[in-house]
Amino acid sequence: xxxxxxxxxxxxxxxxxxxxxxxxxxxxxxxxxxxxxxxxxxxxxxxxxxxxxxxxxxxxxxxxxxxxxxxxxxxxxxxxxxxxxxxxxxxxxxxxxxxxxxxxxxxxxxxxxxxxxxxxxxxxxxxxxxxxxxxxxxxxxxxxxxxxxxxxxxxxxxxxxxxxxxxxxxxxxxxxxxxxxxxxxxxxxxxxxxxxxxxxxxxxxxxxxxxxxxxxxxxxxxxxxxxxxxxxxxxxxxxxxxxxxxxxxxxxxxxxxxxxxxxxxxxxxxxxxxxxxxxxxxxxxxx
Amino acid sequence: xxxxxxxxxxxxxxxxxxxxxxxxxxxxxxxxxxxxxxxxxxxxxxxxxxxxxxxxxxxxxxxxxxxxxxxxxxxxxxxxxxxxxxxxxxxxxxxxxxxxxxxxxxxxxxxxxxxxxxxxxxxxxxxxxxxxxxxxxxxxxxxxxxxxxxxxxxxxxxxxxxxxxxxxxxxxxxxxxxxxxxxxxxxxxxxxxxxxxxxxxxxxxxxxxxxxxxxxxxxxxxxxxxxxxxxxxxxxxxxxxxxxxxxxxxxxxxxxxxxxxxxxxxxxxxxxxxxxxxxxxxxxxxxxxxxxxxxxxxxxxxxxxxxxxxxxxxxxxxxxxxxxxxxxxxxxxxxxxxxxxxxxxxxxxxxxxxxxxxxxxxxxxxxxxxxxxxxxxxxxxxxxxxxxxxxxxxxxxxxxxxxxxxxxxxxxxxxxxxxxxxxxxxxxxxxxxxxxxxxxxxxxxxxxxxxxxxxxxxxxxxxxxxxxxx
Numbered sequence: 187x188x189x190x191x192x193x194x195x196x197x198x199x200x201x202x203x204x205x206x207x208x209x210x211x212x213x214x215x216x217x218x219x220x221x222x223x224x225x226x227x228x229x230x231x232x233x234x235x236x237x238x239x240x241x242x243x244x245x246x247x248x249x250x251x252x253x254x255x256x257x258x259x260x261x262x263x264x265x266x267x268x269x270x271x272x273x274x275x276x277x278x279x280x281x282x283x284x285x286x287x288x289x290x291x292x293x294x295x296x297x298x299x300x301x302x303x304x305x306x307x308x309x310x311x312x313x314x315x316x317x318x319x320x321x322x323x324x325x326x327x328x329x330x331x332x333x334x335x336x337x338x339x340x341x342x343x344x345x346x347x348x349x350x351x352x353x354x355x356x357x358x359x360x361x362x363x364x365x366x367x368x369x370x371x372x373x374x375x376x377x378x379x380x381x382x383x384x385x386x387x388x389x390x391x392x393x394x395x396x397x398x399x400x401x402x403x404x405x406x407x408x409x410x411x412x413x414x415x416x417x418x419x420x421x422x423x424x425x426x427x428x429x430x431x432x433x434x435x436x437x438x439x440x441x442x443x444x445x446x447x448x449x450x451x452x453x454x455x456x457x458x459x460x461x462x463x464x465x466x467x468x469x470x471x472x473x
Numbered sequence: 474x475x476x477x478x479x480x481x482x483x484x485x486x487x488x489x490x491x492x493x494x495x496x497x498x499x500x501x502x503x504x505x506x507x508x509x510x511x512x513x514x515x516x517x518x519x520x521x522x523x524x525x526x527x528x529x530x531x532x533x534x535x536x537x538x539x540x541x542x543x544x545x546x547x548x549x550x551x552x553x554x555x556x557x558x559x560x561x562x563x564x565x566x567x568x569x570x571x572x573x574x575x576x577x578x579x580x581x582x583x584x585x586x587x588x589x590x591x592x593x594x595x596x597x598x599x600x601x602x603x604x605x606x607x608x609x610x611x612x613x614x615x616x617x618x619x620x621x622x623x624x625x626x627x628x629x630x631x632x633x634x635x636x637x638x639x640x641x642x643x644x645x646x647x648x649x650x651x652x653x654x655x656x657x658x659x660x661x662x663x664x665x666x667x668x669x670x671x672x673x674x675x676x677x678x679x680x681x682x683x684x685x686x687x688x689x690x691x692x693x694x695x696x697x698x699x700x701x702x703x704x705x706x707x708x709x710x711x712x713x714x715x716x717x718x719x720x721x722x723x724x725x726x727x728x729x730x731x732x733x734x735x736x737x738x739x740x741x742x743x744x745x746x747x748x749x750x751x752x753x754x755x756x757x758x759x760x761x762x763x764x765x766x767x768x769x770x771x772x773x774x775x776x777x778x779x780x781x782x783x784x785x786x787x788x789x790x791x792x793x794x795x796x797x798x799x800x801x802x803x804x805x806x807x808x809x810x811x812x813x814x815x816x817x818x819x820x821x822x823x824x825x826x827x828x829x830x831x832x833x834x835x836x837x838x839x840x841x842x843x844x845x846x847x848x849x850x851x852x853x854x855x856x857x858x859x860x861x862x863x864x865x866x867x868x869x870x871x872x873x874x875x876x877x878x879x880x881x882x883x884x885x886x887x888x889x890x891x892x893x894x895x896x897x898x899x900x901x902x903x904x905x906x907x908x909x910x911x912x913x914x915x916x917x918x919x920x921x922x923x924x925x926x927x928x929x930x931x932x933x934x935x936x937x938x939x940x941x942x943x
Binding site: 274292295440 | 527528872873874875877885886889
């Protein structure tokens, strides 16, 4: 890559991500939230056809199933021996928040779970519904809903929010709702990108602009979340983190592995231990 | 996935016809294996026995009738040298347990030499580190008759309820899915069975139909292949002479090919003699006595020894001895063949083949259909069983991750893993063939010196044998 191109890329990235910096952290959630929703809707509806295409824009995300599905099955099943794949997660109800085109919802349903896929972008839900309808073995176990997590009234055995928290405007409100829709002693799984210098270089500049693994402008580095922040927010809403694991993508082989450092991608598993409903209001007061 | 994109054009022509005729029945099997020989049958067994596919319908289709000779303890002229790595796979699949003790002969030592000098390599099983408790500690390989091994696989197959075995069945009109970007996931593979009205569909087609694979041709994958213009002459022979003749495999590189003897016990051995086509024809026509005489001449003669090379070897041997490096075998004492069993002489052509891709959507190649090798390393069957192990492991992993059956990611992982493991071997075998066909003095000298030095370095030898017996 030439030096000129590198500088152009860097400039674009910095311009791109310096914009919402001050607005998002402090201000009230109403106005910027709609901005983010609009941005997400705009970004994702462009990519509506891409979800299930091999070598499409979401290839890297679908490959992450090699790590996140075993993580979920291991935590939900404990160390019971695997027998029939179709009964691995039988009896578990799982909500997949930010399900996108259903890249994770479908495998979970195929393992026997009853999955609710939730996404705020209508075109994502349309793509997910269309794809699941072609597989008779799973279509009865997946229920896709287009909407916001705050409108969900039921409680589930487990919640999965994979590559979502970095797209969420009001993280505190989001985590509060995540905790709310999980049954006591239920499981919460998050995968996201850490906010470090390395993640700016690798996950933002590298993946979006240099090797084109991820659609350009999909991520905003300022909105990435560190494991510590996520852990604090979860603790505030009654969830205890049991494990944080780093993940690494190998662009040449095209696969993910667990990785000793959580400085770029990481997965986090938490268990809901308390019921934070009474404290909810009090905690919500801004500093 | 560059490969997948390339196949879009290749596939188009196989999937034009619309087959939804009125009243036509569709039969679905989750996985169909084509080819019921060793590798195909082992694939069906390994899949059906895996917990990931215990609830799946698996079909094994073979063109021929599957039948076995009366006495399976008698040795035929096709014998496989099964490495400890393959044995582990066969044990895991419950196939090994079906073999009686007299059907597997343990080979503890392997001697490799040539005809231009007396440099020799001597591998002993004791060089191998054992991770299995119940293998005799110094096994290089197990020699197992083809019929006995196939019979053991079919005995195991009968115990598995979810395999449907269809012998004497010819499949026609195979249609592989197009990889149209709009119709993802790819459609199922469909085919018909000769003389049957139903249409069959399957999620995953596994082709174990040999080096001349029809499925591979249909897949449109590029296949790099050439004939060695050699034939392998095989026979069962009686040996005489050495005391450890029952535990040692002999292999001699000659300019026209390689002559190898795999011990079978009771002073019997299986001969695998690769020869230039014309020589092979002549040798097959010889009478039994003449055949034995010719064979002995090729095993023992020292007429082609190059005196210059010999003296250099002798000199380096003295130097190496003085610094404490000792060869494990100073001089090869080849066995003497006393008789050839009647009606056991046969031949088959040799070639090399390498499919550039082993997989396309919903279709995968295993064994000889993906890679064909020269028998000099005795690895053809071992590579095939390793393919099966790798494929089933990847497919089962994908099933437990909730992937669709026939998922491309698992297939690509299989292809990557196997090609990475096999290509070095294929290159090494090619290299050996060319190095030993050469009669030029520098090449002869270099290879003889190399072999002599290698033989006195236990560490390297150990590494090589470990690599080859995985």
